[in-house]
Amino acid sequence: MTRILTALGKYTSLILASLVALIPLVVMVFTALKSSQEYATSGPLDPPSSPTLSNFVTAFNDADMASAFLNTTLILIVSVAGTIIIGTMTAYALDRFEFRFKKLIFALFLLATLVPGVTTQVATFQVINGLGLYNTRMAPIALFLGTDIVSIYIFVQFMRSVPISLDEAATMDGANHFTIYRKIVFPLLKPAIATVIIIKGIAIYNEFYIPFLYMPSRDLGVISTSLQRFKGPLGTQWEILSAGALIVIIPTLIVFLALQKYIYNGLSAGAVK
Amino acid sequence: MSTQAESEVKPKRKPRRLRSANSHPVSSAPPNRGWRITPWLFMVVPLALLITFTYIPVANMFWYSFTDWNGISKVKEPVGLGNYVEFFTRPELYRVFLVSLYYLAGAVVQMVLALYFATMLSFSTVFKNLFKGILFFPYLINGVAISFVFLFFFQPGGTLDSVLGLIGISEDSLPLWLGNPDLINISLAGTSVWRYMGLNFVLFLGAIQSIPAQIYEAADLDGASRWNQFRYIIAPSIKPIISLSFILAISGSLAVFEIPFIMTDGANGSTTFVIQTIKTAFNSNKVGLASAMAVILLFIVLLVTWVQRLLVPDEKVDLT
16 A cells, blocks of 8 residues: 555656646747747647747747857867867876876866856956957857866776776887877777767857857857847747747757767766766 | 987887886886876867966956956056955845855755655656656756746746646736746746756766665565665765765855846846856956955855865765
């Protein structure tokens, strides 16, 4: 009897939580599929009677989503590729060499993880401005590359599990350090690279603060900032705003469904540094 | 040092092979001892980025915080501790800490919920992956899109009012969820719980599932109840991840920005520490004061981390 009651309580709570997670999103789908007349005359919970995709077309064009996706993709690819190269090189140097100030450098990287990025933007802004990067795509790229210490940690951790005897065998065969890094270490770090691509990819796709602060120019809008600007002129035209939000959410949903297992594992690896 | 460095810059196969053979009688020794410049070549770029985008800003921030700089002018007049005094004596500035408390309370709720659902799903469950996916997915959604979803959710006659209408509460008796200064921070903190609960949940679930199954089997044989299984097996083994999440929750509740900024622009008393800092720096052009605020926030975060390390030292959980 208690078993049945426990199970009942468990599934009730799970279904309730799922409803809380889903209803706000499902309502957005309903709203986005309604014509403006139908939106005005129906309640939020009523499904659309004659679904239309015209709001999606309007939102996509009016919010400059094409250029937003292009900017986001560009920044994402360059930043993720750069993070991988920089992170693996640092991990290789820190794990495979003994050198002076090694402890100090470890400490510098460790301390940097404790500095919350949002706090330093007041001063980071002056650095970006001084380097002439303000209002260019290089500003977010430089910051995504330069302030990502977690990825370096993931690589250093993973590096420890790559047997050092492989390096030594290659040294015997006359390979230099760069060759060892490129041909032996880098390929063996693939699982860690996959983790970093996932964590970093999600983070950059969703990033609002950095592009908002450093790329106010309209043609440099990424998906977050374009969507945010879109809110202004439309005010209460929720059927179009909902469509705009869904245009941003749908790619995330597709990636999530395709890569579920990797995303769960990647986040665990990223959080436990 | 210099001669060694030179010999590395012009690599010659023979001496290198000799050296590496000589210096590694035992294969566990790092193969590159004595090579002084190679590691630095690998780290030039990462170190330059680390210094440029973390340490220079932090150092500058300290410096600016003792000046009256407006962000544009060439002169920065030193004002001593003036900015810090100003922050702590102007209620409209330091009241942002109170707003953080709402998010901190939200974070506690969020962790309790995450722990509950992670424990539930760690036992065999029908549609386990479906539930896991649904509870987790909100975490992946873009913050601006979430703000849109919840602006619609909270607006008069929106999703929340309609759902409450279904269970018989008339719309006229309902408050303005984002218009009422007493409710706005609760609504926004609730949005934050909706967004981040999935991450805690997945992290906790991963930690619970890494407990070997035999331990549960043994506990079952001994007749341990679910509650005792939770208390004596699950809780101790996920303590490290809980304490880590708690630290992230505290610093996170001070650093809240996106949701209140996009949804309400800090109106109606929903201004958070970071919104206040950004507005002070870029709208009021008081970079000195904003830097002092950022320094205060940095100190709080470092303090919290330090206290956590003190209270919960990195202990290895051993269940076997």
